[in-house]
Amino acid sequence: MLAEHLQLSQTTVSLVLNNSPSAKSIPAETRQRVLEAAERLNYRPNYFARSLRQSKSMSVGVLAPDLSEGYFTRVMSGVVQELTQAKYFYFTACHDWNPELMKEYPRMLVERAVDGFLLLNTPAEIDVPVPVVAISAHGSEEGVTHIVLDHLKAAEMALSHLHELGHRRIAFMRGPHAIPDSEFRWEGIEQAAKGLGLELDPELVTRIGAGNGTDEVGWSEKTGHHPMSPEIGYLPMMQLLKRTRAFTAVFCFNDIAAIGAVRALTEAGLNVPGDVSVVGFDDIQSAAFCTPSLTTVRQPLNEMGMRGARILLERIANPDNAELTAEVVIEPELVIRESTGPARS
Structure with a gap:
């Protein structure tokens, strides 16, 4: 174990590796020693143990119709950027508009203890006990934050x-x-x-x-x-x-x-x-x-993915926050290229 190897307390090692604000009170030399040893020993934090302590799985479920080039890839690039930064894992389920899968996948992901759901271009008609953020879904479901284009x-x-x-x-x-x-x-x-x-x-x-x-x-x-x-x-x-x-x-x-x-x-x-x-x-x-x-x-699909993931993580971190944003409206932009020109007479 890393703490035993360094002859330091588990608390000290944990504070340094998790970059906790309290780690500032630990001498810089000790912090450096922990980080160097973790890198040398290829140490990975035990997310299962951490999730038990925090009562969180550090994972979210992402539901999408398909994984094709275009909409999904651009939105997902923003989602991944935010989740990776927050050290969150994600399960992506592709329902292909199959009604049975659209019911079954949320149940399966709840069984896997995801902390929240991100729905891409998918109706937010799911009954789950965790926060839900929907991108491009539209609707007024209770407890769901919708991110939509104007x-x-x-x-x-x-x-x-x-x-x-x-x-x-x-x-x-x-x-x-x-x-x-x-x-x-x-x-x-x-x-x-x-x-x-x-x-x-x-x-x-x-x-x-x-x-x-x-x-x-x-x-x-x-x-x-x-x-x-x-x-x-x-x-x-x-x-x-x-x-x-x-x-x-x-x-x-x-x-x-x-x-x-x-x-x-x-x-x-x-x-x-x-x-x-x-x-x-x-x-x-x-x-x-x-x-x-x-x-x-x-x-701005990348931005929509980032905003969606960020809002979901905020809601997971503060589940009792009464000020739930029901809808976030995103502005479009016209990009003029070669495929349009004057109307033929």
């Missing part, structure tokens, strides 16, 4: 940009029913369009999941494709093009769908942005490296 402002930014470029016939690719953001984003689009005097022609509205003649099922189980591959935008755009080409721009639910839409438009012999301008949403890492690079509404 979707009205996001829609106003995107549609104002297209309107200024002369676009009046704008197509829309709505998100899947299952994703909480879908309806809130669409409500923002309806409101923003009304403010600009833009008509929302039902003929120009398609939806992720409608690519094979079905609705939600076509988005995951039946196609056999990963929920968040560019095909989610490619198929609806191909279907829209079969119906009509009487539009000069398309506003897609997310960047992954926009990348698929650009591919479909190009295959149909249309130039982006010469014939059709394309706007995405999220500003994932690959958005800047597409050809053409993607104009998009940026969600």
Whole structure:
């Protein structure tokens, strides 16, 4: 044991290794000796013992629909940064919108004694005895802190940009029913369009999941494709093009769908942005490296992940704090790149 090896008390060693404020009273030479010995002996603190002392497992459960490139990876990078700094471990469970898994995973994670839950793009309809923070879920569940984007402002930014470029016939690719953001984003689009005097022609509205003649099922189980591959935008755009080409721009639910839409438009012999301008949403890492690079509404996903993890850790540390923040609203930003240009005459 490290304390015996150094012939020091367990309390002294513990205070130094845990960087406790009380460690300042320990002579600098002793502190240095403990740290050097811990490094030399590859010592790791006993988290199980610590968790028993603190009545905490030092772990949280993260629930997400999938682990695909894009939204999840950007949010999770912020989550990991905060949890690692706080020396917290995390279990990530991917439910793929399976109702049974969405009920079972929270139970399994509670059995593993997680101290709290972080929900990514997942409805916060879970009954658990620990703090819950939900990112992009929306809702008013008791005891849940929601971190959401200002979707009205996001829609106003995107549609104002297209309107200024002369676009009046704008197509829309709505998100899947299952994703909480879908309806809130669409409500923002309806409101923003009304403010600009833009008509929302039902003929120009398609939806992720409608690519094979079905609705939600076509988005995951039946196609056999990963929920968040560019095909989610490619198929609806191909279907829209079969119906009509009487539009000069398309506003897609997310960047992954926009990348698929650009591919479909190009295959149909249309130039982006010469014939059709394309706007995405999220500003994932690959958005800047597409050809053409993607104009998009940026969600500060990394920051949202950091804020979510930070708030969850604060709630775990202070479970009796009466001042629970029910909602934190995050501001979007428009990033203009090559995929948008003046409307064709």
